[in-house]
Amino acid sequence: MEAQEWTRLAKKAVDIREEVVKMIYRAKTGHIGGDLSETDILVDLYYRQMNVSPENQKDENRDRFVLSKGHSVEALYAVLADKGYFPKKDLETYSQYGSKFIGHPNNKIPGIEMNSGSLGHGLSVGVGMALAGKMDKRPYRVYVVLGDGECGEGSVWEAAMAGSQYGLDNLTAFVDRNRLQISGTTEQVMHQDSAEERWASYGWNVLSIPGNDLYSIDDAVDLAKHTKGKPTVIVANTTKGCGISFIENKAAWHHKVPSEAEYQEALKELAERRATL
Amino acid sequence: MSQAIKKVVAEFLQEAGKKDRDIVVLCSDSRGSGAFGPYAEELPEQFVEVGIAEQNLVGISAGLASCGKRPFAVSPASFLSTRSMEQAKVDVAYSNTNVKLLGISGGVSYGALGMTHHSATDIADMASIPGMRVYLPSDGPQAKCLMKELVKDTDPAYVRYGRNAVEDVYEEGNVPFVMDRATTVREGKDLTIIACGEMVWQAKKAAEQLESEGIHARVLDMYCIKPFDGEAVRKAAEETGAILTVEEHTAYGGLGSLVAQLTAREHPTRVRSLALPDAPVVTGTTPEIFKHYGLDAEGIAKAARELVG
Numbered sequence: 191m192e193a194q195e196w197t198r199l200a201k202k203a204v205d206i207r208e209e210v211v212k213m214i215y216r217a218k219t220g221h222i223g224g225d226l227s228e229t230d231i232l233v234d235l236y237y238r239q240m241n242v243s244p245e246n247q248k249d250e251n252r253d254r255f256v257l258s259k260g261h262s263v264e265a266l267y268a269v270l271a272d273k274g275y276f277p278k279k280d281l282e283t284y285s286q287y288g289s290k291f292i293g294h295p296n297n298k299i300p301g302i303e304m305n306s307g308s309l310g311h312g313l314s315v316g317v318g319m320a321l322a323g324k325m326d327k328r329p330y331r332v333y334v335v336l337g338d339g340e341c342g343e344g345s346v347w348e349a350a351m352a353g354s355q356y357g358l359d360n361l362t363a364f365v366d367r368n369r370l371q372i373s374g375t376t377e378q379v380m381h382q383d384s385a386e387e388r389w390a391s392y393g394w395n396v397l398s399i400p401g402n403d404l405y406s407i408d409d410a411v412d413l414a415k416h417t418k419g420k421p422t423v424i425v426a427n428t429t430k431g432c433g434i435s436f437i438e439n440k441a442a443w444h445h446k447v448p449s450e451a452e453y454q455e456a457l458k459e460l461a462e463r464r465a466t467l
Numbered sequence: 468m469s470q471a472i473k474k475v476v477a478e479f480l481q482e483a484g485k486k487d488r489d490i491v492v493l494c495s496d497s498r499g500s501g502a503f504g505p506y507a508e509e510l511p512e513q514f515v516e517v518g519i520a521e522q523n524l525v526g527i528s529a530g531l532a533s534c535g536k537r538p539f540a541v542s543p544a545s546f547l548s549t550r551s552m553e554q555a556k557v558d559v560a561y562s563n564t565n566v567k568l569l570g571i572s573g574g575v576s577y578g579a580l581g582m583t584h585h586s587a588t589d590i591a592d593m594a595s596i597p598g599m600r601v602y603l604p605s606d607g608p609q610a611k612c613l614m615k616e617l618v619k620d621t622d623p624a625y626v627r628y629g630r631n632a633v634e635d636v637y638e639e640g641n642v643p644f645v646m647d648r649a650t651t652v653r654e655g656k657d658l659t660i661i662a663c664g665e666m667v668w669q670a671k672k673a674a675e676q677l678e679s680e681g682i683h684a685r686v687l688d689m690y691c692i693k694p695f696d697g698e699a700v701r702k703a704a705e706e707t708g709a710i711l712t713v714e715e716h717t718a719y720g721g722l723g724s725l726v727a728q729l730t731a732r733e734h735p736t737r738v739r740s741l742a743l744p745d746a747p748v749v750t751g752t753t754p755e756i757f758k759h760y761g762l763d764a765e766g767i768a769k770a771a772r773e774l775v776g
């Protein structure tokens with residue numbers, strides 16, 4: 191990736207984070223920590239790697255995306271609005287009475303392929319999508335984003351087995367390895383180390399990267415595209431709450447809502463970041 | 468007074484746990500939602516965290532119970548009643564292990580988080596399992612009475628309660644509670660409103676409004692969905708001639724169906740049911756959702772007027 195392209199994506203990442211903070215502050219609800227942690231992954235996929243756009247949303251060859259950690263939907267809403275799937279103004283209705291923009295992905299909303307919110311479903315669905323692609327010899331690729339706490343669900347590992355059983359090299363899973371879940375660190379609650387060794391033993395191609403680094407994310411996705419015969423998992427070592435200092439790396443910010451002062455401070459930090467780009 | 472049932476239940480188990488080391492609370496990354504943080508701090512040896520793994524939660528509980536422990540498995544009602552349903556059926560009810568399933572954040576407590584987080588089918592899911600008892604306490608004081616019974620007995624049960632604070636229906640220390648018998652919240656002769664869980668307080672409010680209009684509504688709190696208090700329903704049918712059921716649950720296989728089945732068999736009566744729709748519920752806060760479907764005092768009073776008028 192060229193430096194200029196990196197700057198374009200890095201600016202997008204700031205825009206998305208800003209929209210997330212605004213949406214959650216306005217509605218007084220949302221999963222801010224996980225949104226900020228996955229933002230760079232979504233930005234690389236939606237603005238560079240995936241062939242998806244409002245124009246091709248019915249195209250059978252479009253890439254497929256499943257947000258298995260569905261609680262982090264606000265960042266996805268912000269991306270889809272920015273890409274033009276629906277007017278940005280619609281986001282003002284997020285979580286409001288009668289809105290279709292609820293706190294988890296719903297495929298009534300343009301650009302969303304699959305409903306989620308109950309953890310541990312998305313990878314199985316991704317396996318199904320990738321299998322269909324193989325059956326019909328279609329060129330599309332399937333991307334699934336999982337939480338690290340979510341990997342406590344047994345169903346994730348049933349899907350992991352199936353993914354390698356069927357040699358689904360058109361399937362790429364991200365684990366948003368921010369090392370936090372609701373009740374504390376993953377290692378205290380239910381350990382996930384070594385995530386890399388686990389996935390490797392299930393027959394996956396494993397890439398472990400700094401998960402908020404756009405260069406690394408982009409390279410990993412490229413590598414996954416060139417890996418044949420097995421699915422790839424990208425263990426993205428992220429920071430929960432990434433980009434806003436006082437939210438970073440704190441379990442309590444899983445779904446806390448910023449106060450007025452925190453809101454202003456968050457916007458200020460994001461503006462400072464933008465100024466450096 | 469208003470208080471969250473979850474706090475009452477967690478504090479009760481913390482006290483009980485201090486006296487009985489066989490009491491074990493299990494959580495699935497749900498201790499905060501269930502208000503079990505202080506319990507986990509004080510009784511770490513009687514607390515098991517399983518992570519985000521509801522099937523494992525219930526299976527481990529069954530194993531603990533089979534070795535003499537008294538486990539209380541805590542998880543949002545939505546996931547507990549569906550994701551771990553087979554464990555509830557096979558490892559708990561069928562195997563008759565002494566596991567108490569505590570379905571927290573029940574009904575539409577999670578408001579705008581949507582269908583994945585609502586438990587609108589848990590009465591039907593759990594009550595349809597042979598050997599599984601089902602309880603929906605209506606407030607804190609009643610929940611405490613219920614917990615006192617459940618902590619003593621040795622059979623499986625599923626208990627559902629909400630996330631938010633609820634107004635007390637009953638007075639602490641003076642709760643008219645008989646295990647597995649519906650509670651008469653108020654007497655009346657023109658119709659009976661039968662409700663469970665958070666709907667009881669709304670029904671009580673509605674009855675007060677109706678009273679001022681000259682309609683005397685009896686209110687029954689059917690906190691015991693299973694075993695169901697058929698006798699109280701039969702009496703209501705005989706004595707008041709019309710029944711309105713109110714539940715934070717779909718109409719399929721819920722309180723309304725149970726009441727209709729019983730009256731059809733024993734005393735055919737006009738029955739009308741207020742329930743959640745057979746669809747994902749409208750987006751909104753919990754009170755907005757209640758209002759939308761007529762599950763608030765105003766909606767209940769309106770349905771009652773139509774029924775008797």
Ligand SMILES: Cc1ncc(C[n+]2csc(CCOP(=O)(O)OP(=O)(O)O)c2C)c(N)n1
Pocket residue numbers: 221223224225227259261262307308309310336337338339340341366368370371372430444495496519521546550
């Ligand atoms: C089946 C299921 N169980 C429990 C929950 C409640 N829940 C929502 S988010 C969450 C923690 C998720 O942690 P993680 O997967 O690490 O996500 P992240 O840190 O990226 O927010 C839990 C337990 C759920 N949504 N689905």
Ligand SMILES: [Mg+2]
Pocket residue numbers: 337338339366367368369370371
């Ligand atoms: Mg996490």
